[in-house]
Each structure stands twice: as structure tokens, then as C-alpha cells.
Amino acid sequence: MTFLVLLGAPGAGKGTQAPILAARLGLPHVATGDLFRAAVHEGSAVGLEARRYMERGQLVPDSITVKMLLDRLAQPDAALGAILDGFPRNLAQADILEGALADRSSRVNVALEIEVPEAELVRRLSGRWICKANGHVYNETSHPPRVPGRCDLDDSPLIQREDDRSETVAARLTAQLTALREVVGYYQERGLLRTIDGRRPVAEVTAALAAAALAAAADETGSSPRGAGN
Numbered sequence: 001m002t003f004l005v006l007l008g009a010p011g012a013g014k015g016t017q018a019p020i021l022a023a024r025l026g027l028p029h030v031a032t033g034d035l036f037r038a039a040v041h042e043g044s045a046v047g048l049e050a051r052r053y054m055e056r057g058q059l060v061p062d063s064i065t066v067k068m069l070l071d072r073l074a075q076p077d078a079a080l081g082a083i084l085d086g087f088p089r090n091l092a093q094a095d096i097l098e099g100a101l102a103d104r105s106s107r108v109n110v111a112l113e114i115e116v117p118e119a120e121l122v123r124r125l126s127g128r129w130i131c132k133a134n135g136h137v138y139n140e141t142s143h144p145p146r147v148p149g150r151c152d153l154d155d156s157p158l159i160q161r162e163d164d165r166s167e168t169v170a171a172r173l174t175a176q177l178t179a180l181r182e183v184v185g186y187y188q189e190r191g192l193l194r195t196i197d198g199r200r201p202v203a204e205v206t207a208a209l210a211a212a213a214l215a216a217a218a219d220e221t222g223s224s225p226r227g228a229g230n
């Protein structure tokens, strides 16, 4: 089995890469955010439990998230492994995941980090501008207006929402990066981290991710299945 943890800051391209990589490797893409929505929608026992916390505006405890995750990993399509997206988000979750997989004589085989410098992340996340009159959406990099600051369609001024301003984005990102760096360090210490440069074109990033994942899978089949040897 190959369990792959996909790591990356918001804006690093994880959301783009995860489904492509899943198709390429023939492994299911298991995103914890999707699991929550599905469990709540289906009204499963664990979903109802999760909903109790969400309705009170509280974070769903890691124990519930892990239970949901393990249920998902027990499905037939995950028999050969899975790509985990959105979990673990912090050190405590990384420890819980390690213990839970160890109980099943399994482990995380490789953690793939899509790395993009912080300044570039801020640039990617804060480039959104909206036309004041009709809400037409522009992006400084991917879809810039012909005349800076004016809407192409109605010449109305373009404004930025508070959430999309670079200072707001940078502040939010700093908090998220702290937790991410801890998780990255966790897998680095265990010799499981592979870092991929996320500034390259999408197809090149996919190729690098797939190559690192396949190398890890080959290591796994080549070594004796002791599990916690390293």
C-alpha cells in the first residue's frame, strides 16, 4: 500500500495537482474537507457527531476526523493506498495518523510538499479585483483588465475585497504556514519528505510529484514490510 500525504500552502497548487496525480497514480484522492461534507450529508454516525461540533461553531476533534479518514481508507478503492489531502494539518494530527496507520500495520510512505515562496503565494492569492458596478472578476496574473483599475466590459472602477488584499492574505498565510512547516519538519525527520518546486508549470509539477510517489512505492515493495524500521 502506498499512503501519500500531499502538503502545500494555500495557493501552492495542491487543489489543482491532487486530482491529476490521483488519476495518474490510480489512487483515490482523499480530501478531509470532502469527507466531512459527505458524512454530514449521508447522516452517518460519525457525520452526526461531527455536525454537533460544527453547529456549535467548534472545531471537529482530531479523533473524529481520523475515524472518518480510516473508514474512508477501508473502502475497496483504497486497497492499494491513497493520496491524503488536508490531513494532517498539524503535529498532533500527524502523530494520530501515524498511530492509527500503525494499528493497521501501515504507515505514510511519502510526504510530497509543493513548495512555493511566501511572496509568490501572497501574489497568487491577492491578485483578485472585482468591478464595482457589476461584480466582473479579474486577476492580476491570470486575467488582468486591459486598462489597469478599470473593467473591460463597463469601464467601472475595480475594487479589492478586504479578504483579497495582500496585507490580509499575508497575515492569514503566516498562521497557516507555521502549522504547515511543523508537519513538513515531522516528515523530514522521518526521511519521508520530498519537496517539489511549485513555481514550475502545472504539467512539470505533476511529473515531479508522480516520479517521487512512484520512487517511494518502489522503495516500499523493495524493502521488507516491517513498517516502522526508519
Ligand SMILES: [Zn+2]
Pocket (backbone or CB within 6 Å): 131, 132, 133, 134, 135, 136, 151, 152, 153, 154, 155, 156
Ligand atoms: Zn464590470
